[in-house]
Amino acid sequence: MILLTGATGVVGTALLRRLTARGEPIRCLVRDPRRLGPERVRVQIALGDLADPPSFRNALRGVRTVVHLAASIRDQPQGSIEELNGIATWRLVQAAERAGVEHFVFFSALSASVHDRTRFLRAKALAEEAVRESSVRTTIFAPSIVYSTDDRYVALLERLSLLPVMVVPGRGRALFQPIWAGDAADCVMAALDGGDGSRRYELAGPDTISHEAMVALVSRAAGRERLRVHVPSPVVRATLRGAEALMKSKTPATWDEAELLEVSMTSPTGTAGAESLGVRPRPMAAVLGAR
Ligand SMILES: NC(=O)c1ccc[n+]([C@@H]2O[C@H](COP(=O)([O-])OP(=O)(O)OC[C@H]3O[C@@H](n4cnc5c(N)ncnc54)[C@H](OP(=O)(O)O)[C@@H]3O)[C@@H](O)[C@H]2O)c1
Numbered sequence: 464m465i466l467l468t469g470a471t472g473v474v475g476t477a478l479l480r481r482l483t484a485r486g487e488p489i490r491c492l493v494r495d496p497r498r499l500g501p502e503r504v505r506v507q508i509a510l511g512d513l514a515d516p517p518s519f520r521n522a523l524r525g526v527r528t529v530v531h532l533a534a535s536i537r538d539q540p541q542g543s544i545e546e547l548n549g550i551a552t553w554r555l556v557q558a559a560e561r562a563g564v565e566h567f568v569f570f571s572a573l574s575a576s577v578h579d580r581t582r583f584l585r586a587k588a589l590a591e592e593a594v595r596e597s598s599v600r601t602t603i604f605a606p607s608i609v610y611s612t613d614d615r616y617v618a619l620l621e622r623l624s625l626l627p628v629m630v631v632p633g634r635g636r637a638l639f640q641p642i643w644a645g646d647a648a649d650c651v652m653a654a655l656d657g658g659d660g661s662r663r664y665e666l667a668g669p670d671t672i673s674h675e676a677m678v679a680l681v682s683r684a685a686g687r688e689r690l691r692v693h694v695p696s697p698v699v700r701a702t703l704r705g706a707e708a709l710m711k712s713k714t715p716a717t718w719d720e721a722e723l724l725e726v727s728m729t730s731p732t733g734t735a736g737a738e739s740l741g742v743r744p745r746p747m748a749a750v751l752g753a754r
Contacts, residue, residue, distance in 0.1 A: 464488045464489075464490055464507075464525050464526045464527060464528075465482065465487055465488070465489050465490070465526070465527070465528045465529075465530060465655075466490050466491075466492060466509070466522055466523060466526040466528070466529045466530070467479060467482070467489055467490070467491050467492070467506075467530045467532070468491075468492045468511075468513075468529075468530070468531045468532055468533035468555070469531070469532030469533035469534065469570075470491040470492075470493060470499060470502075470506075470532070471493060471495075471498040471499055472532055472533070472534075473609055473610070473611050473614045473644045474532050474570065474609055474644050474647050474648060474651075475532045475533075476611070476644070477611065477644040477645050477647070477648035478530065478532070478648040478651055478652070479491070479499070479502050479506070480502065480648075481648055481649070481652050482652075483502055483505040483506065485652075488507075489505075489506040489507065490506065490507040490508070490509050490522060490526065491503075491506050491507070491508060491509065492509045492510075492511040492518070492519070492522045492533070493508060493509070493510065493511070494510070494511070494512055496508045496510070509521055509522035512541060513533055513534075513535070513542065513546075513547045513551035514539065514541035514542035514546060514547060514551070515541075516551065516554040516555075516558070519554065519555050519558040520558055520562070523558055523559060523562035523564065524562070526559075526562060526564055527564060527565045527566065528564065528565065528566045528567075528568065528655065529555070529559050529564050529566070529567045529568065530568040530651060530655075531552065531555055531556075531567065531568065531569045531570070532570050533551075534547065534548050534570070534587075535547040535548065536583050536717075536719060536720050536723060537712075537717045537719055537720055538712075538717075538719070539712065540711075540712055544582045544583055544586055544719060545582065545585075545586045545589075547586075548583065548586035548587055548590055549585075549586035549587075549589040549590050549593075552569065552590035552593055552594065553589070553590065553593035556569075556593055556594050556597045556599070557597075559597075559599055560597060560598055560599055564599055565599065565600060566599065566600050566601075566602065566655075567594060567597060567599045567600070567601045567602075568601070568602045568603075568604070568651060568654060568655070569590070569591070569594045569601065569602070569603050569604070570603075570604050570606065571587045571588075571590065571591040571594075571603055571604065571605045572584060572587045572605055572606060572728065573605045573606060573607045573640075573665060573666075573667070573728040573729065573730055574726055574727065574728045575587035575588040575591055575605065576588050577589065579726065580722070580726065581719065581722050581723055581726055582719055583719060583723060584723070584726065591603060591605075595661075595663075600659065600660065600661050601661045601662075602654045602657075602661065602662050602663075602664070603661075603662070603663040603664070604647070604650065604651070604654075604663075604664050604666050605663065605664070605665045605666065605730075606642055606647055606665075606666035606667070606728075607639050607640040607641060607642060607666065607667045607668065607728040607729060607730065608639045608640075608641045608642070608677075608728060609641070609642055609643075609644050609647050609666075610641050610642075610643060610644065610747065610750075611643065611644040611645070612750065612751060614644070617681055617751070619715075619716075620678060620681040620682065620685075621681060621682075621685045623682075624681070624682035624685050624687040624689055625687065626689070627689065627690070628689055628690045628691065628692045629678055629679075629682055629689045629690070629691045629692070630691075630692055630694055631674065631675050631678055631691050631692065631693050631694070632693075632694055632696065632699040632721050632724060632725070633674075633693070633694075633695070633696040633699065633724075633725050634675075634693060634725075635673055635674045635675030635678065635691075635693060636673050636674070636675070637673065637674050637724060637725050637726055637727045637728075638671055638672070638673055638727040638728075638729050639671075639672060639673075639674065639677060639727070639728050639729065640667035640668050640669075640670065640671050640672075640728070640729050640730060640733065640734075641668045641670065641672070641677065641747045642666050642667060642668040642737070642744050643668065643744065643745050643747070643750045646666075646668070646737060646742050646743075646744040646745060647666055647737075649740075649741075649742045650664065650666060650736075650737050650740045650742050653740035653741050653742065654740060657740075664736040664737070664739070664740065665730035665732060665735075665736040666730075666736055666737055666744075667729065667730040667732075667733055667734055667736065667737070667744070668734065668744040668745070668746065668747060669733070669734050669744055669745070669746050670746050670747055670748075671729055671733075672747075674724050674725075675691060677747070678691060679691065680747060680748060680751065681751065684748070684751035684752055696722075696725065699718070699721055700718045700721075700722075703716055703717055703718040703721055704718055
């Protein structure tokens with residue numbers, strides 16, 4: 464039995480489709496099973512929440528492999544970024560050890576560091592350390608930006624491209640190597656089939672592009688190339704903090720999310736991590752159909 468957290472997310476959706484197609488017995492730890500769509504009838508459901516560690520124990524019963532994707536780049540009413548990413552991962556890995564799990568697969572992030580300026584990448588670094596120190600065999604993936612044709616960020620950029628100009632927060636110079644969720648999911652499938660020993664893979668796509676170039680690519684793919692206007696980071700921060708104060712968790716974007724786009728996420732080894740698992744990541748323009 465495989466326990467999958469984050470099955471409704473960008474990577475989780477692609478991965479769950481592959482796992483159920485192969486007939487693997489899967490249990491999904493979810494907050495709301497309806498968000499699993501048609502796949503919900505093909506899996507066992509464990510209701511749970513990253514902010515509710517007691518829910519992990521039931522979910523782990525009879526499980527040999529955990530694939531832990533669930534994460535949050537914004538504070539939730541139930542828990543902060545630090546609690547949902549750092550502490551919850553530490554608790555889940557401890558519960559997995561106690562439950563006799565044999566393999567723990569975890570998604571960290573490229574550039575995760577306890578010294579990073581962003582709360583999310585600091586929390587991921589602590590989570591990665593907890594996973595690495597576990598007595599269970601571990602596979603850690605550290606991806607650059609992971610995207611799909613209909614993920615929240617791509618959809619937001621497509622909507623913004625309906626306006627006459629596209630707003631780019633900050634200077635837009637941070638560098639990324641976007642990897643398609645389908646390719647990331649194929650890497651996980653290969654790691655699940657792989658041999659012994661703990662491993663860490665950096666997951667990067669074949670292009671190294673700035674945030675601004677990524678905005679341009681998505682709007683071009685939507686058929687609406689637009690003039691781009693830079694808004695200084697302090698203005699973005701003040702605006703988003705104001706929106707958060709007014710709209711609470713309903714805000715369309717938070718400063719913590721926007722700040723992540725100012726931190727480069729690249730791997731010096733490029734696509735080598737994915738290729739060592741037999742996956743050749745596709746260029747973003749080819750996946751999105753940009754000309
Ligand atoms: N996407 C990227 O660019 C990127 C970059 C670097 C690292 N990563 C890491 O890769 C992994 C997969 O990313 P992703 O893009 O697929 O994530 P995602 O699309 O943001 O999905 C997050 C998942 O976590 C679940 N989740 C959020 N809060 C939860 C909570 N309190 N309790 C239980 N589940 C909760 C969500 O479930 P609901 O349906 O209930 O919301 C969803 O299934 C994550 O660990 C992420 O940090 C992603």
